[in-house]
Each structure stands twice: as structure tokens, then as C-alpha cells.
Amino acid sequence: MSTTITAVDVHDVRFPTARDGDGSDAINRGDYSATYVELRTDAGPTGAGFTFTNGRGNEITCAAVHALAHHVTGRTVEEIAAEPVAFWRSLTADVQLRWLGPEKGVIHMAAGALVNAVWDLRAKLADRPLWRFLADLPTAELVANIDFRHITDALTPDEAASILDKGLIGLADRCAELDRDGFPSYTTSVGWLGYPDDKVRALTRAAYGQGWRAMKMKVGGELADDLRRARIIRAEIGPDALLMMDANQVWDVDEAIEKMAVLAEVEPYWIEEPTHADDVLGHARIAQAVAPVRVATGEVAANRVMFKQFLQAGALGVMQIDACRVAGVNEVLAELLLAAKFGVPVCPHAGGVGLCEYVQHLAIFDYLRVGTALTGRMVEYVDHLHEHFVDPVRTRDGRYLLPDQPGYSSTMRPESIARFSFPDGPAWR
Amino acid sequence: MSTTITAVDVHDVRFPTARDGDGSDAINRGDYSATYVELRTDAGPTGAGFTFTNGRGNEITCAAVHALAHHVTGRTVEEIAAEPVAFWRSLTADVQLRWLGPEKGVIHMAAGALVNAVWDLRAKLADRPLWRFLADLPTAELVANIDFRHITDALTPDEAASILDKGLIGLADRCAELDRDGFPSYTTSVGWLGYPDDKVRALTRAAYGQGWRAMKMKVGGELADDLRRARIIRAEIGPDALLMMDANQVWDVDEAIEKMAVLAEVEPYWIEEPTHADDVLGHARIAQAVAPVRVATGEVAANRVMFKQFLQAGALGVMQIDACRVAGVNEVLAELLLAAKFGVPVCPHAGGVGLCEYVQHLAIFDYLRVGTALTGRMVEYVDHLHEHFVDPVRTRDGRYLLPDQPGYSSTMRPESIARFSFPDGPAWR
Numbered sequence: 001m002s003t004t005i006t007a008v009d010v011h012d013v014r015f016p017t018a019r020d021g022d023g024s025d026a027i028n029r030g031d032y033s034a035t036y037v038e039l040r041t042d043a044g045p046t047g048a049g050f051t052f053t054n055g056r057g058n059e060i061t062c063a064a065v066h067a068l069a070h071h072v073t074g075r076t077v078e079e080i081a082a083e084p085v086a087f088w089r090s091l092t093a094d095v096q097l098r099w100l101g102p103e104k105g106v107i108h109m110a111a112g113a114l115v116n117a118v119w120d121l122r123a124k125l126a127d128r129p130l131w132r133f134l135a136d137l138p139t140a141e142l143v144a145n146i147d148f149r150h151i152t153d154a155l156t157p158d159e160a161a162s163i164l165d166k167g168l169i170g171l172a173d174r175c176a177e178l179d180r181d182g183f184p185s186y187t188t189s190v191g192w193l194g195y196p197d198d199k200v201r202a203l204t205r206a207a208y209g210q211g212w213r214a215m216k217m218k219v220g221g222e223l224a225d226d227l228r229r230a231r232i233i234r235a236e237i238g239p240d241a242l243l244m245m246d247a248n249q250v251w252d253v254d255e256a257i258e259k260m261a262v263l264a265e266v267e268p269y270w271i272e273e274p275t276h277a278d279d280v281l282g283h284a285r286i287a288q289a290v291a292p293v294r295v296a297t298g299e300v301a302a303n304r305v306m307f308k309q310f311l312q313a314g315a316l317g318v319m320q321i322d323a324c325r326v327a328g329v330n331e332v333l334a335e336l337l338l339a340a341k342f343g344v345p346v347c348p349h350a351g352g353v354g355l356c357e358y359v360q361h362l363a364i365f366d367y368l369r370v371g372t373a374l375t376g377r378m379v380e381y382v383d384h385l386h387e388h389f390v391d392p393v394r395t396r397d398g399r400y401l402l403p404d405q406p407g408y409s410s411t412m413r414p415e416s417i418a419r420f421s422f423p424d425g426p427a428w429r
Numbered sequence: 430m431s432t433t434i435t436a437v438d439v440h441d442v443r444f445p446t447a448r449d450g451d452g453s454d455a456i457n458r459g460d461y462s463a464t465y466v467e468l469r470t471d472a473g474p475t476g477a478g479f480t481f482t483n484g485r486g487n488e489i490t491c492a493a494v495h496a497l498a499h500h501v502t503g504r505t506v507e508e509i510a511a512e513p514v515a516f517w518r519s520l521t522a523d524v525q526l527r528w529l530g531p532e533k534g535v536i537h538m539a540a541g542a543l544v545n546a547v548w549d550l551r552a553k554l555a556d557r558p559l560w561r562f563l564a565d566l567p568t569a570e571l572v573a574n575i576d577f578r579h580i581t582d583a584l585t586p587d588e589a590a591s592i593l594d595k596g597l598i599g600l601a602d603r604c605a606e607l608d609r610d611g612f613p614s615y616t617t618s619v620g621w622l623g624y625p626d627d628k629v630r631a632l633t634r635a636a637y638g639q640g641w642r643a644m645k646m647k648v649g650g651e652l653a654d655d656l657r658r659a660r661i662i663r664a665e666i667g668p669d670a671l672l673m674m675d676a677n678q679v680w681d682v683d684e685a686i687e688k689m690a691v692l693a694e695v696e697p698y699w700i701e702e703p704t705h706a707d708d709v710l711g712h713a714r715i716a717q718a719v720a721p722v723r724v725a726t727g728e729v730a731a732n733r734v735m736f737k738q739f740l741q742a743g744a745l746g747v748m749q750i751d752a753c754r755v756a757g758v759n760e761v762l763a764e765l766l767l768a769a770k771f772g773v774p775v776c777p778h779a780g781g782v783g784l785c786e787y788v789q790h791l792a793i794f795d796y797l798r799v800g801t802a803l804t805g806r807m808v809e810y811v812d813h814l815h816e817h818f819v820d821p822v823r824t825r826d827g828r829y830l831l832p833d834q835p836g837y838s839s840t841m842r843p844e845s846i847a848r849f850s851f852p853d854g855p856a857w858r
Contacts, residue, residue: 008673010664018525029488029525030524030525030526030528033708034476051530053528054525054526054527054528054529055525056492056523056526057496057525057526057529057536057661059492059496059584060489060492060493060535060536061480061529062528062537063488063489063492064486064489067485067486067488067489094459094485095458095459095483096447096459096460096483096484096486097483097486098483098484099459099482099483099486100482100483100486100489100490100534100535100538101534102678102729103531103535103704103705103707104528104530104533104534104707104731105533105534105535105537106489106493106529106534106535106536107486107489107532107534107535130454149681150681150682150708151681152681152683152684153681153682153683153711153714186624192440241670249579252578252579252580252581252582253579253582253714254581254582258832275579276532276579276734277531278532278533278732278734279579279732279734279737279738280709280737280738281709281741281742282579282734282738283581284580300528300531302533302623302707303707305705305707305708305711306707306710309707309708309710309711312710313710354665358474360673384542388793402583
């Protein structure tokens with residue numbers, strides 16, 4: 001029995017979030033959107049994947065998925081699983097399309113949507129949530145899913161196998177622990193730049209009441225405003241809870257160091273994206289200067305080669321991965337193993353639309369099979385747009401509960417796709 | 430009098446080069462294509478710009494230009510010239526579209542096509558070739574065209590002004606020298622991977638006969654094949670002419686070091702793209718290991734922040750810029766000044782379609798006003814597709830002659846646009 005992917009459907013789905021100031025920061029103000037991909041098959045289940053975009057331009061990533069779709073249509077799930085790197089490279093190293101990246105931006109995000117849809121399909125066919133499906137794969141098969149080209153100077157297949165083998169020890173105990181307690185998270189819903197002080201205070205108080213002990217605020221506006229809002233949050237959450245800051249790349253390197261010297265007053269746990277996301281050497285300088293405040297980045301890190309360098313340079317105290325900025329689960333596996341090799345905890349980026357649904361699986365797999373410690377590990381949580389998913393995230397007391405439906409939790413409700421399709425859905429007409 | 434940009438026309442133009450093996454290397458095999466942009470105005474002249482792509486996917490960069498065009502339509506050339514960084518950021522830091530890069534790949538290349546079209550228009554309105562127009566701009570105006578955000582840790586506006594002021598000394602002499610002798614170049618037409626040995630030998634002999642004393646070959650196939658082809662070229666050109674090698678990112682870091690230890694036999698002048706183009710730290714390691722062979726890269730370096738790091742890390746012996754991978758002339762100005770600050774010569778990437786036409790202006794300006802020495806400076810030359818341009822490059826004895834028509838030499842012949850438009854032009858029907 002084999003399952004053939006017979007067609008790739010692409011939907012341009014956009015949610016009008018910009019008008020409320022949700023998701024506003026020093027750089028972005030978006031209508032959270034998804035380039036949503038459905039793989040139809042001859043076997044019943046469909047594979048669902050998407051990449052997240054910020055509104056305008058979602059048609060560009062849709063065009064990129066169309067340009068790559070011929071590498072997927074007509075393939076069987078079994079042949080993809082048998083030669084996963086060959087399949088992955090057919091998308092990421094197409095001899096004509098690679099030029100448009102290479103391995104970055106629109107074309108890489110589109111590859112990620114397709115790769116993730118295949119993983120959703122594989123997990124559904126195995127009748128397992130993706131985290132469980134991955135955690136149960138033999139070490140050799142996990143290693144075979146990783147393209148080690150361009151990262152062997154930092155991580156070899158043998159080193160990866162050794163990390164994954166060690167991850168088998170105590171796996172059942174860690175799984176039972178998560179089933180009982182859930183996975184730690186933090187919330188970013190309290191401190192968007194677009195929110196007035198009173199709203200920040202009220203949201204912080206509410207989040208604390210719901211159990212969250214780690215909150216993230218946006219910085220990068222006027223320093224006095226950043227400090228005032230930070231003091232409000234710190235006053236609400238007390239000295240023991242974690243306060244993280246996110247500058248969304250707005251500062252220059254020296255400016256980041258100067259501003260953080262002031263913001264250190266409120267004892268931030270990390271500063272996220274203090275400068276341009278491509279600036280490995282800049283992040284390394286900042287990390288040295290702002291310690292013990294940790295530097296975090298990764299939500300727009302283009303690929304595994306960028307993560308490799310951030311780790312080699314000692315630039316990261318916390319590594320943030322994104323589920324759909326890179327080319328899907330295969331590349332994330334490489335990133336999780338690189339982080340483990342360098343001893344840096346992974347705290348996935350989420351929010352937007354569907355990112356929480358995606359990354360919970362990756363964080364859980366990371367803990368179960370790669371990182372094996374919860375210290376310093378938490379998943380971002382933003383309370384937006386979950387209602388559009390068939391299997392939305394569930395949280396309790398500031399923790400993610402284990403997803404139990406088959407697949408990657410990436411399937412969107414048909415009525416949401418129809419209503420928010422751009423430009424012809426009723427929400428946009 | 431002001432000139433208003435009234436409309437942005439976008440053409441998907443593709444040349445069927447893949448079938449002949451032109452442009453084939455270890456990673457790419459393309460149909461050289463242009464996302465071609467025409468700015469219509471109310472004043473007569475149109476502005477022409479493009480970004481180069483490798484065939485399939487050219488529709489994606491076209492879609493990205495359409496998504497950005499509203500930032501250009503309705504603007505006057507004069508207001509753009511008065512606030513150039515504000516204009517540049519409207520394209521590169523759009524609050525919704527920036528997410529698709531940020532500042533890299535499809536969306537950044539599309540911004541470059543538009544930015545370059547504006548520079549073509551400005552030079553045409555001034556009735557000057559772009560190199561002349563730029564070389565004659567006052568230092569303060571050149572500096573005002575550069576977005577220093579994220580590079581001030583390596584280059585400040587004052588340092589840039591100081592370099593440009595020094596470039597005024599001897600400007601007329603350097604200009605007369607280029608007018609007499611032309612600008613040095615090298616040819617890449619001799620050693621594409623798709624060519625058999627006899628063709629490599631014949632092309633090398635012919636190029637040497639035409640005056641070229643610097644030739645580039647592709648490597649990254651089987652090491653024995655690379656070495657055999659390199660020996661053929663070295664035998665033809667003798668010990669004094671330069672032989673450059675280009676691996677197009679195919680090697681891992683340690684592999685590059687090992688392979689170059691063997692290829693050192695033929696005394697290469699540089700090794701280009703020895704590993705993944707994003708790997709600043711990897712290039713730095715390779716540069717140390719392969720000296721005195723120089724490491725060169727840059728044709729797919731996404732933005733000025735990447736170039737900044739390559740220079741800071743000491744990874745480059747030769748810096749290659751591309752005219753349309755980054756967001757146009759404004760960003761290239763930053764790159765040229767960064768290279769000058771770090772004392773690294775710039776040898777622009779060309780070839781494809783229209784890249785020679787573009788980069789000759791940048792190299793000439795660099796010599797006249799920034800670098801002020803020809804030592805180690807040369808422009809790539811590939812003898813393909815020049816006939817499609819209204820003002821094609823002209824060479825003599827392996828040197829580029831100064832362009833003398835107004836603009837950026839970026840205007841394509843209308844009949845070529847019509848014939849090679851994809852998918853409806855006669856060449857594709």
C-alpha cells in the first residue's frame with residue numbers, strides 16, 4: 001500500500017489583525033496571514049502545511065508554492081520517507097529556483113510549507129501527533145532526514161546520532177511528566193507596542209492570574225517609554241517571574257548595548273532580536289556586553305547555516321526556532337541538534353497564526369529526544385486566532401497541554417479558509 | 430519642474446539558455462531571466478531596472494515588484510532625491526512585506542529592481558551615464574543616499590564622507606585613464622561545468638587571443654575533473670595570467686579546505702563561493718587555510734549586513750558585489766564604502782542577463798571616487814545576451830570601455846522584451 005500525493009492546493013488566507021494593533025512592534029504591523037497548503041492524496045487524509053506571513057505579500061509566497069509544487073505532486077509518501085534528503089533538496093536546491101534565496105526568504109518559506117504538509121500527512125497516516133511520531137522514530141531514520149551539507153563543521157551525522165540515542169534514555173518518564181504537567185510557556189500578549197499603559201497593566205495582571213510566570217514585552221520605541229512599560233510589568237509580576245524583551249531588530253549594535261544598560265534596571269531575562277537578524281558578529285558582541293541578560297534570536301534566521309554560526313560565535317543564550325521560516329521539520333531537526341551540541345536551550349517562536357499549533361510539537365520532541373531537560377525551555381504563547389484550527393493548542397496554568405490528535409495540528413477549519421481567503425472571502429470583500 | 434512616476438510596468442523576460450549549458454555550474458542551470466521594470470513618467474524618459482533570475486520563479490519576483498510598486502507610483506523624482514533613505518526604507522522596511530525577507534531574497538531583489546530603475550531615471554534626466562552622475566555628486570549627497578542602520582559599528586557617515594572626499598583628489602586623472610584604457614575585466618565564458626575539455630581549451634585560447642589575462646572556471650564537480658580542466662586552462666594561459674575558480678557553494682567548510690589544497694597546484698588567484706554563501710565564519714576559516722589563494726564571495730550576499738560581517742571577520746580577499754541582489758544602488762554604495770574602509774578590492778559579479786551592463790557603472794564609480802586604485806580590481810565579463818540591450822557593454826582587449834549613454838545601461842530593446850516575454854512571447858510559445 002502506498003499513498004500518492006495527487007494535487008497541491010494553495011490558499012491565500014489573511015486575518016485583519018493590523019487594525020487592532022495586535023502584533024505591532026518596532027518593525028512590523030501586520031495582518032496575520034497564512035500561505036496555506038493542502039496535499040490531496042489517493043488515500044483519504046490530506047496533508048496540511050502553511051507558512052506564516054504578515055499580510056500584504058502573502059500572494060508572493062503562494063506563487064512560490066505553486067512554483068515548487070511540481071516536486072511534490074505525483075510523489076508517494078513512502079518514496080519521500082525512503083529518500084528524505086533527496087526530496088528536501090528537490091525543493092531547496094532546485095537548479096533554477098535556488099537563485100531566488102538561496103535557502104532564504106520567500107522561496108525557502110514556501111518550501112517549508114510543502115515540507116511541513118508532508119510531515120503532517122506522514123503523522124496522520126501513522127495515526128500519531130507529530131511529536132509522538134518523531135519521538136518514536138529510530139535514530140537512524142531521524143538522522144537520515146537531515147541534510148548535513150554545510151553544517152558538518154559543527155555537527156556530524158555521528159554526533160547527531162549520539163545525541164538522539166541518549167535521548168532514548170528516560171523518554172517514557174519525560175513523556176509521562178509532560179502528559180501530567182504540560183510544557184512550560186510564556187506569553188507575548190501583554191506588551192505590544194501598540195497598547196496603551198493601562199492595557200499593558202491589565203493584560204499583565206490577567207496573565208499572571210492565569211498562571212503565567214514569564215512575559216515578553218516589545219521594546220525599541222523611545223527608551224523612556226520602553227522603561228516605563230517595563231516597570232509596569234515588573235511591578236505586576238514581582239521580582240521572581242521572568243520578563244523578556246524583544247526589540248525586533250530596530251537597534252544598531254552599539255545602540256543595543258547602550259539601551260540594554262538602562263533597561264537592565266528591570267532585570268530582563270533575555271533581549272530578543274537586539275539588532276539585524278543576519279548579524280551574527282553583532283549579536284556576539286551584544287551577548288558579551290549585556291550578560292547576564294541572555295541574547296535570543298532566530299524567528300527570522302533564514303536557515304541552519306545561520307543558526308550554526310550564531311552558536312559557533314557564542315552569540316546566543318537562548319535559541320529561537322520558527323516552524324515555517326526554514327524549510328520545515330527536516331531543517332528544524334538539524335537546528336535542534338545543533339543547539340544541543342552547543343548546550344543552548346531552544347525556546348520556539350510562536351504567535352502569528354498557527355505558529356503555536358506548529359511549534360508545540362517541535363518543543364515537545366526537543367525535550368523528549370534531544371535536549372532532555374526543561375531548564376530554560378519554554379514555548380512562546382500568544383492568544384490569537386487559535387479558533388481557526390481543527391486541533392487548536394490547549395493551555396492550562398501557563399503550560400501547553402500535549403496535542404493528542406494525529407498530525408501536525410496544522411489543519412485549518414474549512415469555514416475559516418473560506419471566510420478569510422484573500423481577496424474574495426467574505427471577511428475581505 | 431518636477432518629474433512624476435506615473436506607472437510601473439513589469440515584464441517577465443526569459444532567455445532559453447539552459448539547453449546550451451551556458452551558465453551551468455555545481456548548483457545552477459538556468460534560463461537567464463529578468464524581472465524587468467519600467468517606470469513611466471510625465472516627463473518623457475522612462476526609468477529601466479531589473480533583477481536577474483535563473484528562469485523558473487521569475488514570476489515570483491515579478492509578483493514582488495507588483496506588491497512594492499505602490500511605494501513608487503505617484504512619487505516625484507525630486508522628492509525621492511530629497512529624502513532618499515526614507516524612499517529606500519519604504520521599499521525595504523515595509524511593515525508587512527519586510528517579514529518576507531527580511532532584506533533578503535525575492536522581496537529584496539524586487540526592491541532592487543525598483544530602486545535601480547529610479548537611478549536610471551535620475552541619470553537620464555541629468556543626461557549622464559550613471560557612473561558619471563554618481564561620481565559628480567557632492568559627498569554629502571552620496572552619504573545621504575545610504576541607510577547606515579545596522580552598519581554603524583563598522584562604518585559611520587563621517588567615515589564614509591572622509592573616504593568620498595579623498596576620492597575627489599585625482600578624479601579627473603583617473604577618469605582620463607579609464608577613457609583611454611578602459612576598465613580591467615576577466616572572462617567567465619571559458620570554463621562552465623557543462624562544457625567538454627575541447628570546448629574549454631578552444632574558448633580559453635580564443636579569450637587569451639582577444640586579450641584577456643584573467644579567466645574563471647567552475648569547480649565543484651569531481652576533484653579529478655576540476656584539476657584536469659584547470660590544468661588545461663593554466664597550460665593555455667601560461668604562468669602569469671590569472672586563473673580564478675568558482676565552486677558555487679557546493680563544498681562544506683572542511684571539504685573546501687581539502688579540495689583547495691589539491692587545486693593549489695595550478696596556482697589559482699581566488700576561490701569563489703567555496704561554501705554556503707551565508708557562512709561568514711566558514712569563509713573566514715577557509716580564507717585562513719587557503720592563503721595566499723584569496724577567498725571571494727558576494728554574488729548572493731543578501732544585504733549590507735552580510736558584507737559588513739564578511740569584512741569584519743577577515744573572510745574576504747576579494748569582495749564581489751551584485752547590482753541587483755541587494756536593494757539597488759543605495760545599498761551598493763554602502764558596500765563599496767565598507768570594502769574601502771576594510772581595504773578589500775571590489776570585483777563585481779556579472780554575467781546572467783544585463784549584469785555586465787549594470788555593474789560596469791558601479792566598478793567605475795568605485796575606482797573613481799571610493800577605491801582610487803586599480804590594483805586587484807576587475808569586472809567579470811560573460812559574452813551572453815548583450816544584444817538585447819539598447820546600450821550594451823563594449824570591450825576592447827579584455828577591458829570594458831566607458832559607457833557614454835545617459836542612464837544605467839539597463840534599458841532592454843522593446844523587440845527583445847516582446848520576443849522573450851514569458852509565457853506568451855514568440856520565443857516561448
